[in-house]
Amino acid sequence: MENSLKKKIEEMKDWLIEIRRTIHMHPELGFEEVETSKLVAQWLEKFGLQVTKGVAKTGVVGLLEGKQPGKTVAIRADMDALPMDEARPVPYASKIKGKMHACGHDAHVAILLGVARFFSSMADQVKGNIKWVFQPAEEGGGGGRVMVEEGVLENPRVDAIFGSHVFPLLAVGKIGVYEREGLAATDSFTIRIIGKGGHGAFPHLCKDPVLAAGHLITQIHSIVSRNINPLESGVITLGKISGGTASNIIPDEVELVGTVRSLTPEVQEELKNRIEGAARGVAQSFGMDYRYDFQYGYPVLINDPEMSKLVARACAKGVGKENIEWIKPAMGGEDFSYYLQRIPGAFFRLGNRNEAKGTVHPYHSSLFDIDEDILPLGVEMFVRVIDEYLGLGLAD
Ligand SMILES: [Zn+2]
Ligand SMILES: [Zn+2]
Secondary structure (H helix, E strand, C coil), X not given: CHHHHHHHHHCCHHHHHHHHHHHHHCCCCCCCCHHHHHHHHHHHHXXXXXXXXXXXXXXXXXXXXXXXXEEEEEEXXXXXXXXXXXXXXXXXXXXXXXXXXXXXXXXXHHHHHHHHHHHHCCHXXXXXXXXXXXXXXXXXXXXXXXXXXXXXXXXXXXXXXXXXEEEEEEECCCEEECCCEEECEEEEEEEEEECECEECCCHHHCECHHHHHHHHXXXXXXXXXXXXXXXXXXXXXXXXXXXXXXXXXXXXXXXXXXXXXXXXXXXXHHHHHHHHHHHHHHHHHCCCEEXXXXXXXXXXXXXXXXXXXXXXXXXXHHHCHHHEEECCCECCCCCCHHHHHHCCEEEEEEEEEECCCCECCCCCCCCCCCCCCHHHHHHHHHHHHHHHHHCCCCCC
């Protein structure tokens, strides 16, 4: 069985590449994945799965009910591209100006379709159910949250869910697994410092919010270093400051916008409160007013440690124990966290770094690309994870 598993997947390679390239050439942004989801639904229907379209607007769900009773496992891919131009001169480069698959979601879709193709031909050997979740809008739109709200984890109730992301920091052939925390909560905030504008030559008649903003920037950057346990993680970045119109005008207001990253609710609340404390204190010391708005983003992504071990065990059967890496959390975000808030599961990384093929660029770079060898490898990893979870005995 073991050999035929690898062989059966390897035989799909050209087909996987074709699907990936079709999607890559026609990138669509979050909640606009109309053609991509059509392509997904067509293949799932061809494979004889039960298909639900229009979940979370453009999401697609496939269901394979096994012939024997058992648990229900789900796997998930994101489908959206990014608003940017592609710079790599490849024959399958984006045909749509201003849109590009620069995060590898095209590969995620192709890989999940490969898993569907694999299992569709052997439904009689499946104990339990397998659900395919193709979601829209991972890049900031929170498509995962909407999928969960629209009941993707019900009917039948999903017992565990697995997701993967291509990973430019890990060599092709390696699999990265988070033990628990994988990615950060991605919150954001806006502060308005409200002073009193006037002529730049008469500061004593004004309240200068630009100066107050300068103080506030340094205060905010001392929050993590002086309030958070050095063994915990937190990031605050002020990404945008706006205020003023000319050299000789003191503006009425300055606005500061930032992002806040954390791996625990304690650090998250501490940072949220400390930022407001700094704004309040600085505004008060200058006799000014302020407004503070904190927006919660994607929650922290937390793997179930048992499911992480299951992924490591299952994938090791394909790539060898030496190619499983337990990786540290990073402060990026991922809306797969919404599924993991509800049910156990694990998110893992598919190494994509290949110097010879030039797949070394970071996510969201105009030069980002994948090594297409990871398409069959990704299918194999998901097949093995499902096999291990449902206890099918395919890889034994
Ligand atoms: Zn991305
Ligand atoms: Zn991504």
